[in-house]
Amino acid sequence: MRYPLPYGFARGNQLLLSDVDIDAGRLANGLPFAVALAATTAEGTSYALELETTPSLSRGVLTLEDVEVGLSSEPRFAATLRGDATWRGGADVGASLSGKVTRKAGAPYSVVLNVTPANQQDPLYVALRLDGENERTDIRIPPIGFTEWWGGIQAGGPPTLPPVLGAIEAKTLDIGNVHVKGLRIRATPQVPAAATSTASAP
Numbered sequence: 001m002r003y004p005l006p007y008g009f010a011r012g013n014q015l016l017l018s019d020v021d022i023d024a025g026r027l028a029n030g031l032p033f034a035v036a037l038a039a040t041t042a043e044g045t046s047y048a049l050e051l052e053t054t055p056s057l058s059r060g061v062l063t064l065e066d067v068e069v070g071l072s073s074e075p076r077f078a079a080t081l082r083g084d085a086t087w088r089g090g091a092d093v094g095a096s097l098s099g100k101v102t103r104k105a106g107a108p109y110s111v112v113l114n115v116t117p118a119n120q121q122d123p124l125y126v127a128l129r130l131d132g133e134n135e136r137t138d139i140r141i142p143p144i145g146f147t148e149w150w151g152g153i154q155a156g157g158p159p160t161l162p163p164v165l166g167a168i169e170a171k172t173l174d175i176g177n178v179h180v181k182g183l184r185i186r187a188t189p190q191v192p193a194a195a196t197s198t199a200s201a202p
Contacts, residue, residue, distance in 0.1 A: 062087040091118035107133035139166030
């Protein structure tokens with residue numbers, strides 16, 4: 001079933017997404033399911049998301065088998081991940097996906113994405129590992145905590161470091177007109193974040 005939303009999504013008077021188009025199949029136990037979403041940001045960048053899987057529900061556990069996820073913004077990048085996922089309700093979510101990201105502006109990345117469910121000690125975490133020719137990222141993000149942090153920033157709260165654990169390394173990084181060399185970031189529970197780099201604006 002297709003759900004075109006030509007007027008998109010907005011927050012107040014600010015347009016977030018336009019030309020939103022959702023095409024979803026019928027979600028049924030044991031039958032292949034697919035959903036495709038396309039949208040354009042306020043800056044004019046187009047994105048496409050596709051997901052295919054076979055869901056099964058048994059004893060209150062939803063399992064998504066043979067998951068294939070594709071995310072692209074042509075011709076800038078395209079990512080494909082494959083794996084499995086489970087959901088037992090609430091924050092009890094688990095997933096293991098791996099694949100590759102190809103980029104127009106650089107060498108491809110290999111990607112590993114794991115989701116570990118919340119327990120009595122730790123929140124739900126998303127672990128992301130990217131390995132490229134010149135860059136390496138190995139981080140863990142608590143989605144709920146990250147959403148709360150971003151909401152506080154958007155509401156004008158005091159600037160704080162995001163709740164991200166892990167490491168990011170890049171020989172070079174270009175963001176707009178800023179050129180960064182030798183970027184290294186470490187974040188641990190004891191030391192929220194530390195970064196060393198040299199930067200120059202061309």
